[in-house]
Amino acid sequence: MYATFTCWMVYLHEKDSMPTVILKPGHPRSEVEGSSSSAQQKLGWTLLLPLLFFVVHGVFSFFSTGTAVGGFSPGSVTTRDPGVLGYAFAGVAYLIVVWLITSQLKTVFSFAMHFKMLTLLAILTIASAFWSQNPGRSFLYGSLYFVDTLFAYYLVIRLEPEEIMAIVSRLGVIVSVLGLLVVIFLPQFGMSHDARNGVAWEGIFSDRTSAGKALVYLLSPALISRSSRKPSSWLPPVLLVALMVVMARSVSAIFVLSIYVAFLFLLHRSRKLDSRLLFVGTVAGIFAIVFVTLFWLEYGADVLRLFGRDPTLTGRTLIWKVLAHSILKRPLLGYGFYAFWQGIKGESANVIYLTHWSFGYAHNGIIEIFLQLGSVGVVIFFVTLFKAIRDALFCFRNDSSGTYDWYMGLLVITIFYNLDEATVVWPNDLLSILYVVACCGLAVGVKRLQQKKLVVMYA
DSSP states (O other): OHHHHHHHHHHHHHHTTSOGGGOOTTOOHHHHHOOOHHHHHHHHHHHHHHHHHHHTTTOOTTSOOSBOSSOSSSOSSSOBOOHHHHHHHHHHHHHHHHHHHHHTHHHHHHHHHHSHHHHHHHHHHHHGGGTOSSHHHHHHHHHHHHHHHHHHHHHHHHSOHHHHHHHHHHHHHHHHHHHHHHHHHOHHHHEEEETTTEEEEOTTSSSHHHHHHHHHHHHGGGGSOOTTSOHHHHHHHHHHHHHHHHHTTOHHHHHHHHHHHHHHHHHHHHTTSOHHHHHHHHHHHHHHHHHHHHHHHHHHHHHHHHTTOOTTTTTHHHHHHHHHHHHHHSTTTTTOTTOSOOTTSTHHHHHHHHHTOOOSSOSSHHHHHHHHHHHHHHHHHHHHHHHHHHHHHHHHHHOSSOTTHHHHHHHHHHHHHTTTSOOSSOTTOHHHHHHHHHHHHHHHHHHHHHHHHHHHHHO
16 A cells, blocks of 8 residues: 555656656666666767767867868857868768667657757757847757757666766767877877977877866776775776866866866765764864955965966956957847857957957857857856756755766856856757756756655655
């Protein structure tokens, strides 16, 4: 009788919340979906090719070096033309992605209906073609971003958090090994040099900033607690990816990676504190943030100089000031998805002339959304972010196993990286896909934890 009542309560709780295929308590995913461990391993290896495409924005360092309007990566000024080989690689990657999505089409559609804001943001990228500076470009890349969003839904539907982490960690090792080989044997593609940063390792990426940024994301799951495994099994890959991060000579990458490591440490320690100590720690943390803020306002310029940077963040503050005027010209809907940066054409020409600097993105994730999708896009994005943060807090309070720690960490990396870079709402981009994965994964975690409490309550 109690079992029947419990099942009925769970059914009522699930019915209007989320697709039940991933929410049946007490059943391993292999039983729910009828897939074996071997099938999961095959899927993991199948995913590596499209994920490799997404992590390099579709352009390897050893592809053609000429510039192209559009390409696969942000901007038009610094974008490399991928050439015939690059477009063939993109075609194969997207064929695999579409095939995988259609294999779970009903559930993916259910996810699209449930995660309305994430889906609406993807639809807005396509709809922006109606007011875009370049309608064809906005429609094309908006369609690709929509497919990328559906692909993120598929990953959460088909794989457990640990499985996604394992695949991303494996991708990090593959990218680092390939990058190291390019650095050694094709240094003209794998390395760059300038007076300020010295020699930087780009590996298979088109520039050192993209390399550092992507490698931090790829390293993130490997840094989650691995107390159950011998150090000899996980430490060498971690050190290899960490080496590639350091040698990319990206200050932003080192900064965000340090924040992420500190977050994981505090997250781990906080679970060992009772509620009173946790409250005291939270208050102390708030005071620490206030102190650091005041210290930064007074001595921030000196600290930046220690890292070879100036108070303008290498010209970023000037860029943001100029872009603010562009935003005010089209504050509501922006200039169209992937359509603002067109070199010396359109509104981006005014920005380049005023700053005397050729570049292809805003160096800030929120400003970039403002430019492309206006305040409407920014509001929708923040709705998804605040919902994810709320879900993260729930998972933190109710999950002692740390199953969803990586998703929380992805939010931390995303927030800090988008202060002076852009990792969200980009097509052909693994980092944008992982943001959607984190949002959906945390929401799924909340539902599972709620169900677990419900089952315990009525058992």
